Amino acid sequence: MSAHGPGPGGRPGVAPGQKSMHFGASLRRLVRTLRPERPRLIAVGILGSVSVALAVLGPKILGDATNIVFNGVVGRMLPAGVTQQQAVEGLRASGHGQIADMVAGMKHLVPGQGIDFDALGRTILLVLGVYVLSAVFLWLQGRILAGVVQRTGYRLRQDVQAKIDRLSLAHLDAQPRGDVLSRVTNDIDNVTQSLQQTLSQLVTSVLTVIGVLVMMFYLSWQLALIALVTVPLSAILTVVIAKRAQGQFVMQWKSTGDLGGRVEEAFTGHELVTAFNAQDTFTASFETENDRLYRSSFKAQFISGTIMPVMSFVSNLNYVLVAVVGGLRVASGALTLGEVQAFIQYSRQFSQPLAQIASMSNLVQSGVASAERIFELLDAEEETPDPVPSERPAQVRGRVEFSHVSFRYTPDTPLIEDLNLVVEPGQTIAVVGPTGAGKTTLVNLIMRFYEIDAGTISLDGVDTRRMSREDLRDQVGMVLQDTWLFKGTIAENIAFGRAGATPADVLAAARATSVDRFVHALPEGYETVIDEEGGGVSAGEKQLITIARAFLADPQILILDEATSSVDTRTEVLVQQAMAELRRGRTSFVIAHRLSTIRDADLILVMEHGRIVEQGTHAGLLEADGAYARLYQSQFAAPVAEQA
Template identity: 75%
Template sequence: MSHHRPGPGAGVPPGEKSANFGASLRRLLRAMAPERVRLVAVLVLAVVAVGLQVLGPTLLGRATDIVFNGVVGRMLPEGASLEQAVANLRAAGEDQVAQMVSGMENVVPGQGIDFGALGRMALLVLAVYVGSALFLWVQGRMLAGIVQRTAFQLRRDVQAKIDRLPLRELDSRARGDVLSRVTNDIDNVSQTLQQTLSQVVTSIVTVVGVLVMMFVLSWQLALIALVTVPVSAWATATIAKRAQPHFVAQWTSTGDLGGKVEEAFTGHELVTAFNAQDSVREGFDEDNERLFRATFRSQFISGTIMPMMGFVGNLNYVLVAVVGGLRVASGDLSLGSVQAFIQYSRQFTQPLAQLASMANLVQSGVASAERIFDIMDAPEQSADPVPGQRPAQVRGAVRLEDVAFSYDPARPLITRLDLDARPGQTVAVVGPTGAGKTTLVNLLMRFYEIDSGRILIDGVDTRDMTRQDLREPIGMVLQDTWLFEGTIAENIAFGRDGATEEDVHRAAEAASVDRFVQSLPDGYDTVIDEEGGGVSAGEKQLITIARAFLAEPQLLILDEATSSVDTRTEMLVQQAMTRLRSGRTSFVIAHRLSTIRDADVILVMEHGDIVEQGTHDELLEADGAYARLYRSQFAAPVLAEE
């Protein structure tokens, strides 16, 4: 098979192109649009929960005032009014204490702590914090459902998109990288949303609520607390901008490494057979090193945000404590108000620090989202016609008229291809590697779209048919076998929905599968994995042939279907094929010319064109390209023996 396409590694080098952070983030948030009602409910719950949390320090400040007022009141002479007590302090030269006492409310000279009021205030604080925790728990439960449903839908959308991608697009991407995008990147987006969305909502609401309470308590202290916000915002934005390209490189490198691992695992036997472990390990180490560097840089750079925010927060805490203490001493604020304000200053800087610390998570999640959106934005295969045409009766007449196709426009492969296969004929396609044999089959199946010309099935242009109507009457067996994890019976039954056990056994007998299945301990219930573990390469091929037989197609396409079958099994399959080809049009691609001697028509392809066609005997007599191929396979060994 000659695909003449760019290799899997084609594309932009990791980290060379910076990410479009803002647009990708907005698009990711739009993906949550179906959950907008629940998101509003989450926002309301967050507002209520944070509102209760914000109310807590004020209530605790009042409790502190009750205690402090009781302590100060016990020190003042009983029976005197507050004004008299202040005057006595001034007369005794205690001007600073008098100033502080004059600013205190609810102080009764001679009266100690009001434990009744203190107890009621403590119960109220407890109720407020319990209520806040309950609302946060409900919010977290709802948010988990929102995020997981979004990730669920995202996986479905990506899978549906992959089903709509043309084979050309999938062939241009590394398989491991595609798998990494569908699994690792979606998981990373899900974790990012789960870990950050709740924190973002609660942090923003907390900042707004705390800021309001700070201005209510003291606008002067509130302005002091706000001085550090622009510094924090500027530093966070600068650090995040530097870290984002490294997050893009991190997840791109993750995909590259996944591709290397997938190739190494699937080709482990060949790697071992050719003693190529060292070279494979070197390639793995290079990708692993690149991933390490990108991850280290992204995490280190973004990790500096939290220490920076901590430093700014501590600086703010010191300023508030010093200025607040001076205002208490001057009688402008009560001790409880300053205590509440200090708590608010902590509550104010903490969500800002949390928002900053989440920057690396958000950047990582958006970088993964960009890789997912890259697949979602890939060009899709052309839409099926509505309504699609279909032959009144599928008889198997196939006609190609002046077909042209190329994988790369700069390197034409098929220029002007004409072919006429009558119903029931066996058409063999032979030729050297890269001649375009498998390409011909891909065009028949519309895995690739032709550049010009027409392909007709029973007189209907395949482009006027839906892909389902086109492929439904076609059975196909590829050189590369594909089995899924399940029993042998389930793998065969994959060929037709609703196949009975009797149908499976009949197809297995026709494809000579029954011959080796009977020797297995569990028979048709033998479980094999996706790599066909437990059965030989030839037996895997027979299972895929049985699957195609079960489909009872009107057209058969066999692309090197007997390449992994031993000589005796090949004879059995050929006999079964002869019976099953009766009344069906068959296209057989083969390098082993012994398998297509009885074909009705043999097409010889070179450089994308049919250079000869005829029966086996006719082509040998013509002494052309087919004769040269035949002699290269059969005459050479005879000469070697002589």
Template identity: 65%
Template sequence: MTQQDVVSTGSTTEGRAPKGKALAATERIQAPVGGPGRGPMGGGMVGQKAMTFGPSARRLVAQMRPDRGKAVAVVVLGVISVALMSVGPRILGQATDLVFSGLFSRTIPAGVTQEQAVEGLRRQGDGNLADMLASMDHVVPGQGVDFDAVRNVLLVVLAIYAGAALLGWLQGFVLNTVVQNTVYRMREEVEAKINRLPLGYFDRSPRGELLSRVTNDIDNVSQTLQQTMSQLMTSLMTVVAVLAMMIWISPLLALIALVSVPISLLVTRAIMKRSQGMFVAQWRRTGRLNAHIEETFSGHSLVKVFGRQHEVEETFAEENDELYRVSFGAQFVSGLIMPSMMFVGNLNYVVIAVVGGLRVASGSLSLGEVQAFIQYTRQFTQPLTTVASMMNLLQSGVASAERVFELLDAEEEPVDAPATSAPAVRRGEVAFEDVAFRYDEDQPLIDDLSLVARPGQTVAIVGPTGAGKTTLVNLVMRFYDVDAGRITLDGVDITAMPRSALRGQIGMVLQDTWLFEGTIRDNIAYGRPDATEEQVLEAARATFVDRFVHSLPDGYDTVIDEEGSNLSAGERQLVTIARAFLTDPALLILDEATSSVDTRTELLLQHAMAALRTDRTSFVIAHRLSTIRDADLILVMEHGAIVEQGTHDQLLHAEGTYARLYNAQFAQAVA
């Protein structure tokens, strides 16, 4: 639900969290044994079935589609940069050949041709040396090293590397833009998804678990994309380019180098298969620990009152130890990839060095070509090692992405029906017609309920905890949809109205006040942002907020925190009532709005709510029966059914359930 959907938010379930309807197949919500997990000592965990690495990674990459143009630019820049980097060692090898040929030329007397020198070495029995000399270029007997040619080659190589670095920087810049746009859209999707989720999802998901998905997991995805995408793309393109250069220089040595690839892949796959589940477990445990911390911090006072600090600390220690265990296992196992790859790469390097030396000695390759090939070998194994070293971060990021995707795939509220024409006159008549509803299919709650709240009436709903009182108003607000029958507002079925239009006609004041960090003026105007200053002041005067505001340091500009700690409980409640008053709703819902305040403040609240209820239909949920004596209609509920209805005097005279509840509340005081 959006922030504009209700005037004041708070607890909307009574006695227990509803068990709701099934969510998506990938998001099974399981209430913990022994309670719904709503209090400071509550449990609760969102059950998850981990996806495989491949589909999740592909879905994460698919999030970049809106920036496909920039992604193509990234690939083009990367290809050119990698191509330049790959050509560099080959050209640098020419400089080595120039130096080596020059040194060899100095040992040959001037005036002797290269062919004559080769023939002389063969006659002396130095066949290998003769083959090496025959394969050399730029041999000028007696001249020595041509430093001008070496300088020119080095300048070309410098220009190539500088161009490759510049293109690599541009690639990183564009790729960073793509990544940040992707994460930005993902956050937007999550925010929009949260507003489309049904209330049951939040009733049964620990807040810390949900916050962990929205914050920790998305941040981890962002970090993963930033640190891996550029390196991963560059590494893969480097492998292809370097492999092509290696085959060009020597197919035999390239074949030897390729032997290490399947070995490395097998090792990496075996390690990844074991560590992926550990990373998913790591982020699940992070969510559970966050849920526990959030609940214990929110209910810190309650924990102190009941002396449960030791149990809370034990639970924290258990969850923290479990998170440490799975995190250590995930990082340790995935950390084995890089050393394993380095070991395989070093073995391959030794073999290539030996075989390359023999090829130089036989004259099949020049020294510069072997030097370039060895450089290519390093360039070939380094990207593989880099990819392997990123696997732990990549797996962690994909595991977080899975959890975000599970949230995005959760079942949403049913789509609003097309808007019907609104009644010409807003009267506020509410009718329940044969309504049936249950949170759990196996546990009936409301069956065949019918009632009518006339325009301007105050309808009080009383009954024991769990009787269905709050459920009744939840159905009116369409936090849940009925299973059978229908509810109408001014003759229009509420399911035929957009939820925003329906809730825009309803004001709600709950037992648990909700204020956000801001001024008192901003909190009052929250339900009607376009209200004028005079309208805000009028609402404040009508609900007695004006009486205490002037005693505050900055009056209406006094900044209160989200807990409202610088206001008393009664003052906070008056602000929420003023907020509801300002919206001028056709229908008003008061859910135990005075149950947590003192008698004097309750009297003020009663006067404020009396002003608020004037000329509008009101539903009042109350446990204090003294507060609803003047109600036009009192509904007594038990087990989801209305067992009695009438005025206060009529119900007392009937000597039924209401009379017993009323007498039970006042018998002790009379005694």
């Protein structure tokens, strides 16, 4: 249900994203949302470990293949029939000491023997098998991880929807609808995409760094230390750049929500924007929001995008150092050519995941910025919980009593002060007054859309605050000036008024409220699909559908807030006949300016500045020549003259 806000001087809005959580706290909370997936995450870690372990073995095996080829090439250059040691001594004796050192460091060298193609073939098949198995385990990891991420997004959407159902109307009224929608859709989508793209890479990259580091130290601790020299430099540069980018990512997603709100306003009010030739005004405001989003997005992506080039430079620097020192060690016989080749591959493998982790920072920052906005919504103040156990009248007759009720939207702006009112069962109460007098606020307090500051509102002797909201609202039906229809058939929109309503119930409600008269003119009848905007039915017909919905609900208390304002004069006669039957035996609160709606009311309340300044019947209040008479002369005299 929706409700009108207060009159002038109403509640101030609260800017979305006004209080931003710390990046670390938001990231830890986002990680905690993955707890239900812990067993699958463990499986992801195991599969990733096996995949990485196999991938890390690949360069070592390829290095062995290189040694087989190189040993064969060098072996054929040496005389056959001598041992490796004898060949080394011969090279030294002939003055080739550096070559002798290199030959001495070569393993499994047989002088006079060429390339062992059988051994080379087995080694190549082995490395192919290793890489195939690594890819299979990586595929399984990705499949499981996709389910983990999508289920997390599913739970986030559930949590947000449940949270919105628990939020007070005051909080929702203070938030731009476009921004709330952006948090529910864009931000959750961004979080799931960020998790999908980062979790797999993060697990694989971290395991790769560990595995490669182990192999590097196994091959040569000296070269490993040289490779590690660039790691602190990479870490420092990444942290500095990431800190500068984070604020821009927060602004990017806040601007996305603001732009969504602007677009939503333009679309829902398209007819009025066109009628008042305000396209240029909306275009200008749209361009302002769009430009703000462009600038924040550009800065966020540009700043975070510098991480990859910086990491690439550091990686190449590391590659040069390893290649130079490794070549010298091969020449000295300390390492074989295959080991240096494997080490260079490990060096690249070591730098690549570090660069990937650094490049993921923009995805992580973007995802955490969206997560902050989602958590802000999840942490918003909720309605006060219902009492446990709750109370309810033994028999709901519809007696409503206001006793010394006070209410204000903001602490420094009084609205309703010390209001006393008793409405007996079956009475029709009309509430009139100027804009901002508190008419809609009065019925909102009955529904407990807002909580009163002082006094009590009771239903058949039971304080409504002692009742559960569900029990209270089950007894009340509302028809508002702003019609709300969801995308579905006319029958489904009417049946929304009562769970389990049968087609016969829907038809009876439609006939009682004159909906049946225009439905038969539609090609699909009651199966005609409409949406929030109406889709093929007029404004008056939409209002009739909402009235039929309230009729079907069969409540004990009716609230009609300007319910006939959009109904034409002919249709209004039909509606008033239906309403007269609907109000029979029920307590009704009618907020309306049309004389035909309030003329026959049992009691008319005249409100000004949150107070009831007059009450009585139509004739009695006219005779009193007070506030109601002045309102009558200004608003209702012309309609009466026309009817006469």
